[in-house]
Amino acid sequence: GLARLGKDIFVVGVPYKAIISDDDYEDETGERRELLASFDFSLAKIIKRGDSVVYEGEMFTIGKQQRENSLDQFYTVELKRA
Numbered sequence: 001g002l003a004r005l006g007k008d009i010f011v012v013g014v015p016y017k018a019i020i021s022d023d024d025y026e027d028e029t030g031e032r033r034e035l036l037a038s039f040d041f042s043l044a045k046i047i048k049r050g051d052s053v054v055y056e057g058e059m060f061t062i063g064k065q066q067r068e069n070s071l072d073q074f075y076t077v078e079l080k081r082a
Helices: 041-045
Strands: 007-011 014-027 030-040 052-055 058-065 074-081
Touching: 030 041, 041 074
Parallel strands: none
Antiparallel strands: 007 014, 007 052, 014 030, 030 074, 052 058, 058 074
């Protein structure tokens, strides 16, 4: 999936491929938007909360990380605008 659907993203200056999802949803505080990046799960020990990210020329930081008990084959993190 990453080879075919992945986009270039730089985490602390290092290039990686990630699947990017940009979702709108509603919660108790109103309408929200969430930008997620899904990496190969082997990167879970390397990519950490607070790391700087450049995606399509914009600056972000890693926000929420995926729960440890996930069965997902990808490591997914939230991208927050810097």
